[in-house]
Amino acid sequence: MRAGREWAAVDGVTAVALAVASQLEVWWPRVVPGVGEVAGNRPVLAATALGATLPLVGRRRWPLAVLVVVVVALAAQQVLTTPTQGLVLLVAAMIAAYSSSAHASTGPAVAAAVVIVGGAALIGENVGDWSFLVVILGGAWLVGFVVRRRSTDLSRVREDNRDLSARLAEAAAQLIEAQRRLTVSAPAPADLAALTAREVEVARAIARGMSNAEIAAELFLSEWTVKTHVASILRKLGLRDRAQVVVAAYESGLVERGSSPR
16 A cells, blocks of 8 residues: 555646646746747647646556546647657656556556557648657567566566465474474472372373273273273363373373383
8 A cells, every 4th residue: 555655646746846847848948958938829839738748647556547638638639739759748658558557457568559550640730740650659568468477577576486385384384383382381289189099090000001991900890981081181281192191201200201111
């Protein structure tokens, strides 16, 4: 959004600068290099010059419409009076031609090419002028078209890179989550205190690698009771399975490291 406002400001400054320069060509031609005496109707020249320059403010937002307005203004100037033959309006037309392909989709860009060819015939006085304008304005249009294609390719590359970055970030997050799940923190003392004496015995037996049947035989319990104690241990300590009970038992000191598994 900020970049859009900045470019709009640049376009505004460009349009105003060209408008001022075009008025200098009309009213004070001697201060503009390359411009001789004005032979045409000054008010008509001034109005059509403004019509060919000020619309450039919207050249990014309405590229085709701006080109049409600029061409119509220059054609009206050619029909109604004698142009000053200065370079300011030619520059304005080139900017409009460039924008008509650089800032437009393929359909409007093709339509802009037709406008340029037809408009050159209306603006020029003869075949030589028409050919010159077609080459100059067509060249500006072609540059804009190439720039747009390059920009589109770069945008696609950026999108691909963003998609790849998002996928890598997601994969990294999944790896971190998997690592977190594999890592079991030692239960807090309060959690261990929540275990009954019998559950502590069962937890130690699990840590020693004993099965439910072996625990039941050693503690003189039924296997069903052992399963109940195991479920209670998992719930109270927030663990998922027996493997985590083993890790938690050693990490918490419930079972001393290096002790015999049996």
